[in-house]
Amino acid sequence: MHSELFQIGPITLRAYGLCMALGFIFAWRAAVRLCRRTGQDADRLSGLLTWIMLSSVIGARAAYVMEHWTAEFADNLAAIIRLDQGGLMFYGGLIAGGLVLLFYAYLHKQNVLAITDLVLAVLPLGHAFGRIGCFFHGCCYGKITDSCIGVCFPRNSPAWWEQVHAVPPLIARDAVKSLPVIPTQLFEAAANALLFIALYRLYPRRHSQHGLLTGCYLIGYAALRFTIEYLRGDPRMAVGPFSISQTISIGLLVLGLACLLYARQRTATQSR
Numbered sequence: 001m002h003s004e005l006f007q008i009g010p011i012t013l014r015a016y017g018l019c020m021a022l023g024f025i026f027a028w029r030a031a032v033r034l035c036r037r038t039g040q041d042a043d044r045l046s047g048l049l050t051w052i053m054l055s056s057v058i059g060a061r062a063a064y065v066m067e068h069w070t071a072e073f074a075d076n077l078a079a080i081i082r083l084d085q086g087g088l089m090f091y092g093g094l095i096a097g098g099l100v101l102l103f104y105a106y107l108h109k110q111n112v113l114a115i116t117d118l119v120l121a122v123l124p125l126g127h128a129f130g131r132i133g134c135f136f137h138g139c140c141y142g143k144i145t146d147s148c149i150g151v152c153f154p155r156n157s158p159a160w161w162e163q164v165h166a167v168p169p170l171i172a173r174d175a176v177k178s179l180p181v182i183p184t185q186l187f188e189a190a191a192n193a194l195l196f197i198a199l200y201r202l203y204p205r206r207h208s209q210h211g212l213l214t215g216c217y218l219i220g221y222a223a224l225r226f227t228i229e230y231l232r233g234d235p236r237m238a239v240g241p242f243s244i245s246q247t248i249s250i251g252l253l254v255l256g257l258a259c260l261l262y263a264r265q266r267t268a269t270q271s272r
Helices: 015-037 042-067 069-073 077-081 090-108 112-137 158-164 184-206 212-231 244-270
Strands: 004-008 011-014
Touching: 011 015, 015 042, 015 112, 015 184, 042 069, 042 090, 042 112, 069 077, 090 112, 090 244, 112 184, 112 212, 112 244, 184 212, 212 244
Parallel strands: none
Antiparallel strands: 004 011
């Protein structure tokens, strides 16, 4: 794990921030390419993606702060703005970005699902880079394991910190590394990469079926996130028998099915 890549004077380049930037750049380039292949306005899309990125970061941070308020922020308000130290909840960013997208569609009188189809087709690529950043930072780690896939994170990493402060402690305070944990960050990065490949190939052929790509993304990501949550070892807010992310995943799954049904009915109506 290499959270800090290098430092020049007061400026520190962290792997987490670099991966986020790379994720946005590559997802943006993929979206522009899809626009050009399907005859859409790439310039207008670039402006929208910039606003979505900014709102998503704010929403993701706000959701993380709310979920970890007592443990991390109640006694350290200054830490709220330390995005360079990690701490973003993807679903918070997805909701905030979605609200901006809805406002954009209303303002420009465009079909909401036509826009979400394009944005969500490339979102998994950016998300994959983000999860690699999580791995470098050490957050969003998995449960303790004795299997060959286990990864030990160094002293003062989130996994080390949780294991030191567990009741009873799982490792001594002078331990140089954590116990091996499942690298759930890499699992989710790989799953997102595969989801991106599938949606990117599907979009040029089915982009006119508004809602189809949106439904495929929502169902695909909801399923993979719901499953990976069972492997996560970091503190999770519970909602009954599920984590908060699993609960949101169930809602997104239902919404995804509704989008597929809409796309099917719309296509059937147009073919008559």
